[in-house]
Amino acid sequence: MDAVSAVCRRGAWETQVDLGLVDPKAGGEAVVMTDSNSDVTGFHDRVVLITGGTSGMGLATARLLLEAGSDIVITGRDDARLDRAAEQLDKVSDQGARLFTVRADSASLTDLERLAALIRERHGRLDGVFANAGVGVFQRSGEVTEQDFDLSVDVNFKGVFFTVQKVLPLLDAAGGGSIVINASWTLHRGLAVAPVYAATKAAVHNLARTLGSDLAGRGIRVNSISPGYIVTEMFDAANPDPASHDAIRSQVPLRRLGQAQDIAETVAFLLSPQSSYITAQDIAVDGGLVTAIPAP
Numbered sequence: 657m658d659a660v661s662a663v664c665r666r667g668a669w670e671t672q673v674d675l676g677l678v679d680p681k682a683g684g685e686a687v688v689m690t691d692s693n694s695d696v697t698g699f700h701d702r703v704v705l706i707t708g709g710t711s712g713m714g715l716a717t718a719r720l721l722l723e724a725g726s727d728i729v730i731t732g733r734d735d736a737r738l739d740r741a742a743e744q745l746d747k748v749s750d751q752g753a754r755l756f757t758v759r760a761d762s763a764s765l766t767d768l769e770r771l772a773a774l775i776r777e778r779h780g781r782l783d784g785v786f787a788n789a790g791v792g793v794f795q796r797s798g799e800v801t802e803q804d805f806d807l808s809v810d811v812n813f814k815g816v817f818f819t820v821q822k823v824l825p826l827l828d829a830a831g832g833g834s835i836v837i838n839a840s841w842t843l844h845r846g847l848a849v850a851p852v853y854a855a856t857k858a859a860v861h862n863l864a865r866t867l868g869s870d871l872a873g874r875g876i877r878v879n880s881i882s883p884g885y886i887v888t889e890m891f892d893a894a895n896p897d898p899a900s901h902d903a904i905r906s907q908v909p910l911r912r913l914g915q916a917q918d919i920a921e922t923v924a925f926l927l928s929p930q931s932s933y934i935t936a937q938d939i940a941v942d943g944g945l946v947t948a949i950p951a952p
């Protein structure tokens with residue numbers, strides 16, 4: 657821990673070290689390029705929807721934006737997991753007053769229509785959307801079943817498209833806003849163990865570019881992010897053997913695995929007025945991973 661602390665300066669990353677989120681046995685010195693801080697601004701009285709907010713990046717983003725004063729709507733497929741997330745966010749959500757949990761399967765248009773109607777009833781508008789819900793079906797091309805294919809496409813692509821479509825009138829009601837779509841580094845390089853997953857992420861990145869241009873006249877910005885290897889439930893499920901983590905880490909120029917907080921900070925920036933001149937872009941949040949992997 658000392659070696660890592662020695663290269664840290666003040667800011668959110670240092671907090672991650674203090675919290676034990678960064679593994680000092682990272683196979684090389686972790687590198688911090690710039691200071692960062694969690695002074696997220698511009699969210700007071702804002703309403704933000706986060707799909708897939710029960711764990712990982714969605715939950716971390718919900719926490720950060722609640723801390724910044726936002727009202728947050730989170731979704732997930734399971735009431736017990738939504739309740740658990742609400743408990744974890746209780747303190748930062750003013751005992752739940754600024755948090756609205758809605759069970760909604762992103763693959764179901766009926767659920768998405770109901771979600772939009774519930775947000776309209778409660779808030780009347782939306783200022784931001786993090787279309788984050790996703791599933792990681794990791795199968796090589798020969799093993800992908802029709803069921804795997806349909807699930808990946810239904811949640812990761814169709815779900816993102818119709819989430820945006822159904823909530824657009826709520827962004828219009830706010831006079832505009834910002835949408836961030838969670839893609840993946842795999843859209844830039846492909847991934848042999850996840851050809852369909854990578855293709856769904858390429859699809860939603862393309863969606864961000866097209867919608868970013870299409871919706872600009874309505875004051876709505878649309879961007880995607882491409883996380884690298886981020887330690888979440890999905891990462892743990894795909895990489896259950898901790899021994900494999902060193903090999904993964906060694907591919908990353910910054911020599912550490914990403915944390916959900918790294919993504920939350922970037923999403924907050926893209927949802928905030930500080931990024932008001934950025935639209936139709938993809939931002940890689942991957943410790944330099946994509947630049948270190950040869951293009952296919």
Ligand SMILES: NC(=O)c1ccc[n+]([C@@H]2O[C@H](COP(=O)([O-])OP(=O)(O)OC[C@H]3O[C@@H](n4cnc5c(N)ncnc54)[C@H](OP(=O)(O)O)[C@@H]3O)[C@@H](O)[C@H]2O)c1
Nearest residue numbers: 708710711712713732733761762789790840886888889890
């Ligand atoms: N971890 C990584 O290394 C990595 C890298 C690149 C991109 N990503 C992307 O990051 C996003 C978030 O994943 P994560 O890594 O934070 O994993 P995670 O902790 O497993 O979170 C996934 C979230 O998506 C929700 N979800 C899954 N299917 C859903 C559906 N049909 N309807 C509504 N919600 C659904 C889950 O909620 P319930 O299970 O409670 O329903 C959960 O809240 C995903 O889009 C993923 O593809 C992850």
